[in-house]
Amino acid sequence: MAPPWQQVISLFCRPGQTSILEKFRSPVTRASFPPRRPHRLAKATLAPRTFAFCHTFGLTVWIALAEDRGWALIGSGLLLLLWPAVAYGHATVANDSKRAEFRNLSLDSLLFGLWCSVLDFYVLATVTIGLACLMNNMVTGGLRRMAVSMALFAGGALGWSLLTGFDFRPYASTGIDIYQGTGAVVYLLALAYVMYQQNRKIGRSIVEIKFQNRVFHALLELGVAANRASNIHTLLDESLKHLHADFPEYGFAVFLQERQRPEVTRYAAVAGLRLGAEDERRLGGLLAKLQERTENTIKLREKTDGEQLYATSMAGRLSLYDGWLIVRAPRLDAPLERMLSLFVDQLAAATENKLLQLALKETAERDGLTGLYNRGFFESALQLSIQGKAQTPSLEFAVLMMDVDGLKVVNDRYGHVAGDQLITTVAERLQVHCRASDILARYGGDEFVVLFPSADITAVNRLAKLIRTHIEGQRCTITTASGEQLALELRLSLGGASSCETAAQEVLSLADERMYDDKTQRRKQRAVYG
Ligand SMILES: Nc1nc2c(ncn2[C@@H]2O[C@H](COP(=O)(O)OP(=O)(O)OP(=O)(O)O)[C@@H](O)[C@H]2O)c(=O)[nH]1
Secondary structure, eight states, X not given: OOOHHHHHHHHTSOTTOOOHHHHHHSHHHHHTOSOOOOOHHHHHHHHHHHHHHHHHHHHHHHHHHHTTOOHHHHHHHHHHHHHHHHHHHHHHHSSSHHHHHHHHHHHHHHHHHHHHHHTTTOHHHHHHHHHHHHHHHXXXXXXXXXXXXXXXXXXXXXXXXXXXXXOOOOOOOHHHHHHHHHHHHHHHHHHXXXXXXXXXXXXXXXXXXXXXXXXXXXXXXXXXXXXXXXXXXXXXXXXXXXXXXXXTTSEEEEEEEESSOTTOEEEEEEESOOOOHHXXXXXXXXXXXXXXXXXXXXXXXXXXXXXXXXXXXXXXXSSSEEEEEEEEESOOOHHHHHHHHHHHHHHHHHHHHHHHXXXXXXXXXXXXXXXXXXXXXXXXXXXXXXXXXXXXXXXXXXXXXXXXTTHHHHHHHHOHHHHHHHHHHXXXXXXXXXXXXXXXXXXXXXXXXXXXXXXXXXXXXXXXXXXXXXXXXXXXXXXXXXXXXXXXXXXXXXXXXXXXXXXXXXXXXXXXXXXXXXXXHHHHHHHHHO
């Protein structure tokens, strides 16, 4: 059985409702003790409420002394002094602090109504206190709350009159009138000041929210730009363009410098800053000297367009580069610094991802020795051409196969290093004669292939002629592993075919056959001519 004091408390609780004591003992309440923060409304009303109740207590004391009504009135008036603290505590510990404060405002009206009755409806006090209650509720909760407040004020006054009998004393004394009038004016001014402070706070919050929205938008745009960009230059250019569109009052630049050689700026982008090539070089040099600095944002010595330049470091967030975001701003304030640090984080992550993505793409598409497309990429491109021909029969494509003659001999005589150099030399020279639309790939060992995605056999003949004129029989110098210099003659066997001559799937094998025919013929010729 619960101790008697607990039974008394439980009398005030509805069945199933948790008593205040239980709330305090529950682990949840203990975990959140000391109490939560009161709602800003509770904080804002604390001072005016304290003033109003203290002032009413003063009025009570004055009337009690002036009319010799004894200490009973003053003693009960002491409750008025306690109420502001109780109300504030209530709003502080409540789960829903705002609702609790609204309840406090209602109780204010009820208490004041009752007290006006205690003071026998002294007219000036009843009017000013009643008006103050109505205004307070109107300001915080609109017409509905004001109506509730009016009802509670009237209810408090009538209720007390019914309990203790109705007395009416329209006037006390001039001194008390002056005291009450002055109190009412001070209260109104205090209320107006609180409202002004609240408005200022709201104004500041709106400005901050707008700024945060711009930051959020810039970060979203950065994500989109990062997805779309095909290389680092585009990524940086687009990101800065969007950032400048969101923050036109600032100018931006970004520098990525090589980690090992900070004086080398690998990528730079500018938006909303007038930086010539010379300025960029000078700024790059300045940033290279700042590598050791650890602060987030540094004020630079440089100024542009009459405004100060600041640099925010990407500080170790890129594996190969050191990055800097430069901003031109009249001054560096806390929101700008926060925005820079957020943007730099995202930009560094997007750049690093893009670098990784490009490296992976490079590995997947390119041949490691020559840097040309590899066989996998060529075969995907050939499949696309075959599909294109199936969908649009008038769309032709062609293939030229090439094989370096005599690589085995070079390997056997001078080693694989020399053989590798022969392969890369052929690749470089072939690249010179290919057009941007031609897909030149290393097909395997010493075999190369060119796909002409929308051309016929004339493209093959054109390139074959260029190879025969400018590569065939040309000499190249190769250094062996032992440091010996060799002069080798380049020789290539060629075979071309196009989709006008055979079925699309057969083009590559036809080109291959023709290349072997060419190789056989050239072998015979070499045998004949020695
Ligand atoms: N150095 C080097 N050699 C390679 C590479 N890939 C393949 N090879 C060699 O290239 C040679 C290609 O063989 P073949 O085409 O029969 O040699 P070839 O001397 O060019 O003969 P023909 O084409 O008949 O003139 C082989 O000896 C392979 O080992 C490579 O990446 N580097």
